[in-house]
Amino acid sequence: MPEHRPVLxxxxxxxLRPGEGGVFVDCTFGRGGHAGALLERVGPGGRVIGLDRDPEAVAAALRWAETDPRLIVCAAPFSAISREAAALGVSGKVDGVLFDLGVSSPQLDAPERGFSFLRDGPLDMRMDPGAGPSAAQWLDTADEAEIVRVLRSYGEEPQARRIAAAIVRARPIATTRGLAEVIERAVPRRARDHHPATLTFQAIRIFLNRELEELDNALPQCLDVLRPGGRLAVISFHSLEDRRVKRFIRDEARGDPYPRDLPVAASALHPRLHPVGRAIRATEDEVRENPRARSAVLRVAEKL
Ligand SMILES: C[S@@+](CC[C@H](N)C(=O)[O-])C[C@H]1O[C@@H](n2cnc3c(N)ncnc32)[C@H](O)[C@@H]1O
Known part of the structure; x- marks a missing residue:
């Protein structure tokens, strides 16, 4: 099975400073690269709760948990983090929550998952194949205007109009290579370093998997899950995600919104988070060894 190399x-x-007896939630278990490093450090009394909505990631986690009962596996989207933590009796007691967003290497590398235009496979792109339409089904029925909106909002694709028109003319499109070829014909190869289909694939994936809604939903729930002094760590891979994480930490560090001209003591604003350091990026060495780390940004905050 292809494996995933943990970033940062x-x-x-x-x-996250895992120590003896620590309780951590890994919201994006994948193949457990980060979860494993946490388990190594929490000792016999510690626990790592691993969430993933991909059945293959969940199966890998369950195999692992057979030999390590300190790993607790939840087959759930991370927007259910609060509910899962409550069911496990750890609400308000968790030492650290981690998000390592986006797709894993096993997802990208498996042609049958349909995430990558580098490998020909059915045009699927669902992290949970049981949830919602596949990319092929969505493209078959979507309005051209909706396709334009998705490519713009989630891919920031400057050629959104031209690509959407080409997709509508060519559909049905059943395969990843089929979609990549429609885009290659519609827009000239860019002088940039990426393939012309890169932003379209990113946009459709983010839209279908509701990736930004999931993040917006889950971040505030972490405030209920963490204990005071517990830490939140989020690795993002593009600016649409990082912008949200940055804004969330900034707003929670500022506290309740009051009109600017009202004289209010800082303590009355109830800030809930304290940012820990600045955004962290991968070292050149890590990027050389793992190109996926190139766009990774880690932000950390502590619950007050
Ligand atoms: C980048 S990988 C994580 C890799 C992991 N840190 C490791 O070292 O193996 C992201 C994982 O998060 C999962 N995922 C993404 N969005 C999710 C969501 N909203 N809810 C649950 N799992 C999600 C994906 O299915 C994927 O397995």
């Missing part, structure tokens, strides 16, 4: 592993461990 040392930095995540430094941020």
């Amino acid at each position: 592993l040392r930095e995540v461990i430094e941020a």
Whole structure:
């Protein structure tokens, strides 16, 4: 089975400071690269709760948990983090919550999952194949205007109109290579370093998997899940995600919104988070060894 190399592993461990008896939630278990490093450090009394909505990731986690009962596996989207933590009796007691957003290497590398235009496979792109339409089904029925909106909002694709028109002319499109070829014909190869289909694939994936809604939904729930002094660590892979994480930490560090001209003591604003350091990026060495780390940004905050 293709494996996944965890990104910013040392930095995540430094941020979350796992120790004996610690309880951590890994919201994006994947193949457990980060979860494993946490388990190594929490001792016999510690626990790592691993969430994933991909059945293959959940199966890998369950196999692992057979030999390590300190790993607790939840087959759930991370927007259910509060509910899962409550069911496990750890609400308000968790030492650290980690999000390592986006797709894993096993997802990208498996042609049958349909995430990558580099490998020909059915045009699917669902992290949970049981949830919602596949990319092929959605493209078959969507209005051209809706396709334009998705490519613009989630891919920031400057050629959204031209690509959407080409998709509508060519559909039905059943395969990843089929979609990539429609885009290659519609827009000239860019002088940039990426393939012309890169932003379209990113946009459709983010839209279908409701990735930004999931993040917006889950971040505030972490405030209920963490204990005071517990830490939140989020690794984003593009600016649409990072912008949200940055804004969330900034707003929660500022506290309740009051009109600017009202004289209010800082303590009356009830700030809930304290940012820990600045955004952290992968070192050149890590990027050389793992190109996926190139766009990774880690932000860390502590619950007050
Ligand atoms: C980048 S990988 C994580 C890799 C992991 N940290 C490791 O080291 O193996 C992201 C994982 O998060 C899962 N995922 C993404 N969005 C999710 C969501 N909203 N809810 C639950 N799991 C999600 C994906 O299915 C994928 O397995």
